[in-house]
Amino acid sequence: MLSNGAPEGGLTHTQVRFFQDSGYFRLPGLLSPREIEQYKAFVLGEKRREDAERQAAGSGPVVKLYGLYDRNRGLMDRLIINPKLVATLWSLLGPNVVFVTNRHNHATVNDAEGTKDEARLHRDILQPTRGLITAAVYLEDSTPENGCTRIVPGSHTLPYVGVPQLNGGGTWMDEHDEFAGLLEQALPVAMPAGSVLLFTGLAFHGVGLNLSGKTRISMTLGFRAADELDAIPDDSRQVMVTGSQLYRGNDR
Numbered sequence: 563m564l565s566n567g568a569p570e571g572g573l574t575h576t577q578v579r580f581f582q583d584s585g586y587f588r589l590p591g592l593l594s595p596r597e598i599e600q601y602k603a604f605v606l607g608e609k610r611r612e613d614a615e616r617q618a619a620g621s622g623p624v625v626k627l628y629g630l631y632d633r634n635r636g637l638m639d640r641l642i643i644n645p646k647l648v649a650t651l652w653s654l655l656g657p658n659v660v661f662v663t664n665r666h667n668h669a670t671v672n673d674a675e676g677t678k679d680e681a682r683l684h685r686d687i688l689q690p691t692r693g694l695i696t697a698a699v700y701l702e703d704s705t706p707e708n709g710c711t712r713i714v715p716g717s718h719t720l721p722y723v724g725v726p727q728l729n730g731g732g733t734w735m736d737e738h739d740e741f742a743g744l745l746e747q748a749l750p751v752a753m754p755a756g757s758v759l760l761f762t763g764l765a766f767h768g769v770g771l772n773l774s775g776k777t778r779i780s781m782t783l784g785f786r787a788a789d790e791l792d793a794i795p796d797d798s799r800q801v802m803v804t805g806s807q808l809y810r811g812n813d814r
């Protein structure tokens with residue numbers, strides 16, 4: 563442990579500064595080959611089960627599997643308390659970090675069909691004061707050919723624009739004329755299997771089009787600092803990762 567209480571293995575000040583300026587940080591080598599296989603088997607098993615249910619109901623295969631945490635809490639708990647991940651989140655968010663279960667908490671099986679409707683650049687949250695760090699955990703090598711994540715570096719500093727998408731989520735970039743001149747600035751971020759791409763939920767990003775004929779499987783998780791002005795945190799929608807749910811309100 564360091565003198566400020568931070569766990570060993572976190573980011574340096576320079577790296578934190580890079581994240582704050584650019585909006586993203588690549589974290590290679592988080593999962594071992596055995597863990598990659600375990601999480602992949604979990605996601606594919608859930609997909610088979612859900613696809614069978616959907617087929618019986620006359621729907622096509624699922625692209626995003628939501629509610630991952632409740633599908634296997636033991637396995638997901640191990641991931642969200644991964645020491646390297648926690649040390650990194652501590653560097654970025656401070657000592658009290660929660661995993662949110664009502665944003666992301668999903669796996670994406672990116673294939674040629676799946677990405678058609680998913681590839682638009684977006685923010686994961688609407689309001690600049692709603693902190694959220696998105697962690698994309700790659701279970702297969704993610705490349706420009708198989709639809710790696712694209713991100714517009716620095717776009718988290720662009721101002722708030724209204725008109726949210728109707729059903730949850732953040733903001734579609736292509737619905738805002740203010741940002742039209744930046745749509746071509748998204749860069750593909752290639753990531754090896756077992757690595758994690760962290761980015762602020764305000765940075766415009768999107769899954770890439772998968773032209774490889776193979777899948778690109780990932781899990782997407784959301785983290786934030788415990789809300790110090792929330793007197794009654796909703797523990798049915800968040801899981802403490804490290805620290806505690808402190809309350810610092812000055813009610814009278």
Ligand SMILES: O=C(O)CCC(=O)C(=O)O
Pocket residue numbers: 666670686698709710711712767768769770780782
């Ligand atoms: O899977 C990806 O590449 C990006 C995921 C994403 O954009 C999201 O879940 O909000």
